[in-house]
Amino acid sequence: MSEQSESPTRDGTPSTPGASSTPGPPNIPGAxxxxxxxxxxxxxxxxxxxxxxxxxxxxxxxxxxxxxxxGDYSGWNAGLAEGGFGGxxxxxxxxxxMYTCMVFALAELSAILPxxxxxxxxxxxALGPWGGFLTGTAILIEYVLAPAAIVCFIGDYIESLGLFGxxxxxxxxxxxxxxxxxxxxxxxxxxxxxxxxxxxxxxxALLVFVLGALxxxxxxxxxxxxVDHSAFGSGSWLPFGILGIWAAFPFGMWFFLGVEGVPLxxxxxxDPARTLPKAMAWSMxxxxxxxxxxxxxxxxxxxxxxxxxxxxxxxxxxxxxxKATALSRVVNYxxxxxxxxxxxxxIFAGSRQLFALSRAGYLPRFLSLTxxxxxxxxxxxxxxxxxxxxxxxxxxxxxxxxIAVFGATISYAxxxxxxxxxxxxxxxLERPYRTPGGILTSSVALVLALAALVATFLVDKxxxxxxxxxxxxxxxxxxxxxxxxxxxxxxxxxxxxLAKAEEELKG
Numbered sequence: 387m388s389e390q391s392e393s394p395t396r397d398g399t400p401s402t403p404g405a406s407s408t409p410g411p412p413n414i415p416g417a418x419x420x421x422x423x424x425x426x427x428x429x430x431x432x433x434x435x436x437x438x439x440x441x442x443x444x445x446x447x448x449x450x451x452x453x454x455x456x457g458d459y460s461g462w463n464a465g466l467a468e469g470g471f472g473g474x475x476x477x478x479x480x481x482x483x484m485y486t487c488m489v490f491a492l493a494e495l496s497a498i499l500p501x502x503x504x505x506x507x508x509x510x511x512a513l514g515p516w517g518g519f520l521t522g523t524a525i526l527i528e529y530v531l532a533p534a535a536i537v538c539f540i541g542d543y544i545e546s547l548g549l550f551g552x553x554x555x556x557x558x559x560x561x562x563x564x565x566x567x568x569x570x571x572x573x574x575x576x577x578x579x580x581x582x583x584x585x586x587x588x589x590x591a592l593l594v595f596v597l598g599a600l601x602x603x604x605x606x607x608x609x610x611x612x613v614d615h616s617a618f619g620s621g622s623w624l625p626f627g628i629l630g631i632w633a634a635f636p637f638g639m640w641f642f643l644g645v646e647g648v649p650l651x652x653x654x655x656x657d658p659a660r661t662l663p664k665a666m667a668w669s670m671x672x673x674x675x676x677x678x679x680x681x682x683x684x685x686x687x688x689x690x691x692x693x694x695x696x697x698x699x700x701x702x703x704x705x706x707x708x709k710a711t712a713l714s715r716v717v718n719y720x721x722x723x724x725x726x727x728x729x730x731x732x733i734f735a736g737s738r739q740l741f742a743l744s745r746a747g748y749l750p751r752f753l754s755l756t757x758x759x760x761x762x763x764x765x766x767x768x769x770x771x772x773x774x775x776x777x778x779x780x781x782x783x784x785x786x787x788x789i790a791v792f793g794a795t796i797s798y799a800x801x802x803x804x805x806x807x808x809x810x811x812x813x814x815l816e817r818p819y820r821t822p823g824g825i826l827t828s829s830v831a832l833v834l835a836l837a838a839l840v841a842t843f844l845v846d847k848x849x850x851x852x853x854x855x856x857x858x859x860x861x862x863x864x865x866x867x868x869x870x871x872x873x874x875x876x877x878x879x880x881x882x883x884l885a886k887a888e889e890e891l892k893g
Contacts, residue, residue, distance in 0.1 A: 427875040434745045434754045434762075442656050443665050446648055448582035449731055450669025453644030455588045456536060456728035458680045459700055459721040461787065465637025466694035468845065469630030471608045471685055472623030476631045477638035478681060482674055484834035485642040488798055489670045490821045491805040491828040493663035496649035497819040498808075499881050500658035503742035504649040505801045507878035512804035512811070515869055518878070521800040522743045523860045527793030527853060529647065529736030531786045534773035536729040537562050538783035542697060543722045556778035563770045566730045570737065570766050573759050574654050577734060584727040589676065591720025595700050596679045598713045599687035602706065607689035608682075635841035636791050641677035643794060644728065645669055646801070647735035650742075659818040737765040746876035748868050788849035789856075792842045796857075798835035802828045 465474040495508040503510070503518075505525050510518030540562055541554030552558055570577045609622040617627030624630060648666050652658045680700070684693060688703035696702045698721060704714040741762040744754035757763045776786060805828040808815065821827050842850045872879060 430873070430875065434741070434756055443661050443668070445578040445582055446651060446655060446661060446665035447668045447672070448585050449578060449651060449734070450645045450648045450665060451589065451672050452581045452585040452727040452731035453647050453735065454642055454673055454728065455585055455592075455676075456539070456721075456724045457640035457643055458592055458676050459588075459724045460539065460697055462637050462640040462681065463684070463693050463696065463699040465634040465640075466611065466685070466690045468626065468637065469634035470611045470623065470625035471690045472621075473626060473630035474634045474637060475681070477634035478641055478677060479638075480631075480834055481635060481638035481642060481838065482677065484798070484831050484838065485639075485645060486670055486674070487823075487827045487831035488646060488802055488835070489666050490823070491802055491831060492646060492649055493666045494817055494819050494821040495801070495805055495808070496652055496662040496666075497659040498815060498817060499878065500649075500652035500655065500662065501742065501877040501881075502650060502653045502738045503746070503878040504647070504652070504739060505797055505804075506739065506742060506748075507881065508804045508808075509800050510878050511882045512807040513800065514882075515872065516864075517800060517804070518882075519743075519748050519864045519869070520861070521797050521804070522739060522748060523857065523864075524793045524797035524800065525647075525739050526736065526743065527856060528644075528790045528797065529732055529739055530769045530773060531776070531790040531793070532644070533729050533732045533736065533769075534776040535783040535786035535790065536725055536732065537773065537777050538781055538786075539697075540722065540725045540729060542783075543718070543725060546698070547718060547722065554781075556774075559774055559777045562726075562729065563733075563774045566726075566733060567766050567770045569730070570734060571757065571759070571761050571763055573761065574651075574734075577730070578651075581727060581731050581734075584723050584730065588720055588724035588727050589672075591717055591723070592676055592680060592700075594713070595704070595717045595720075596683045598717075599683035599700075599703055602688075603683060603686040605686060607687070608685050610689045610691045611694065612691075629844075632837070632841050633844045635838045636788065636845050639791060639794070639838060641681070642670075642673055643791065644732060644735070645673060646794075646798070647731075650735050650738040663819040733766065733770065736769045737762050740765040740769060742876075742878065745873065746879050747871050747873040748864065751873070785846065785849050785852075788842065788846040789853045792839070792850050792853035793857075795835050795839035795842060799832055799839065802832035802835060806832065 462474070465477060468474070469477060492505075492508075496504070499507045499511065501507050503522070506518050506522030509521035513521075537559045538554070541558040544552050544558055545554040569580055611625045613620050613622060613625045614627065617629065619628035620626060626633070645666070648669060649662055652662060655661050684699055684703040688706060693699040693702050698718065700721065701714050701718045704711060704717060740749065741754045743749045744751055744765065753764045753768060754762060755764055780786070805821065806825050809825050874880065874883060
């Protein structure tokens with residue numbers, strides 16, 4: 387059977403996309419068209435509609451920063467144990483370059499196809515159904531596993547702060563998922579405004595931290611990790627040698643991981659062709675600045691050796707004698723706000739990616755149903771239940787985040803490749819926004835994404851193998867079942883079908 391999108395008729399035989407004789411939505415036995423009533427395809431999509439025009443540039447910029455801000459508070463410092471200050475610094479610069487190039491490429495793609503599918507939609511047109519599925523699945527792995535990991539960190543923060551006498555464990559995880567999914571079910575506008583407020587608190591506290599850390603900054607503290615003289619190219623700035631730079635790639639990503647999720651809000655954005663590129667550029671600029679300030683001041687205030695293996699490096703940087711100060715307490719509470727902001731926004735991203743894949747038939751279609759408030763309720767509840775189960779069952783936030791990073795790097799490579807393919811194959815496609823540097827920009831992102839993908843095996847081979855196993859199960863489902871049941875009326879599928887029709891007309 388052909389792998390292209392199809393709308394099977396009532397007796398199960400496929401009709402070509404756009405055919406007028408389709409009597410019912412795909413694979414819905416007995417569906418009939420009633421004179422004067424909306425077409426079955428329109429009725430199918432009506433039950434899968436998001437709230438339009440809820441997000442403007444400010445909310446989307448806040449969303450882009452919210453995805454990432456928890457990474458400034460913790461996680462990145464483990465890269466010091468892999469590459470030292472110099473190794474992590476080079477890795478962070480290269481990963482910052484990768485994200486910047488990729489964001490410019492995604493800005494162009496999101497202006498061309500502003501739908502909830504995001505990366506899946508871009509890859510679907512450029513690389514076909516298989517490319518779309520592989521990209522969407524990789525993104526979904528990232529956005530389902532990352533909240534599960536972050537909620538474990540939220541629990542640790544709550545316990546360390548002594549809030550209400552609570553300890554990290556399943557009751558805290560359940561409360562977080564229930565509360566924040568409930569806000570998302572209330573409505574996207576309310577959810578994004580909440581995210582913006584919490585993110586603003588976290589960013590303001592980062593700036594306060596930087597000012598406080600600068601009062602005790604010493605350049606001699608940057609390279610105080612003992613040198614491994616057996617490593618090739620090792621020295622005080624590269625204590626683990628040249629290979630340490632590569633091993634630090636996944637931790638350099640933590641300063642930016644998730645910003646690529648902004649296009650997933652496209653269907654809920656006002657004037658997405660103009661708003662999305664602007665918001666993505668502003669988000670990336672803010673994140674680059676925060677990464678530079680946080681990384682340099684934290685290591686210079688306390689020393690790379692002292693913070694390389696702690697869970698709260700910013701707090702540790704403000705407590706040289708181990709005693710809490712008023713400023714360290716403020717930063718500690720703000721770290722919790724940063725975790726909440728990222729947790730909250732990643733739930734949003736996962737639900738939209740699941741919604742788009744389900745609406746198009748790549749995943750079970752009932753998962754894309756929306757409520758009266760136009761929220762994909764099953765797309766929120768199912769990943770939330772899965773994330774809670776993973777957090778409560780394992781409590782291993784570090785491994786789950788490494789699995790998320792593995793999925794992210796696969797999606798980065800495929801989305802960058804999609805930009806290259808569309809630029810070469812469809813140069814005359816209308817592009818409201820064009821990537822500076824064109825193919826060269828996305829090629830840089832592609833090469834660095836592949837390097838980061840390999841680096842995940844250097845850091846956590848077990849997590850990479852788990853991610854591959856999950857990926858293999860998803861691929862088997864698509865190959866054996868869902869690729870024969872795609873929904874031609876879904877926006878991303880129509881966009882791809884239009885491209886094929888244009889090619890046939892040219893032929």
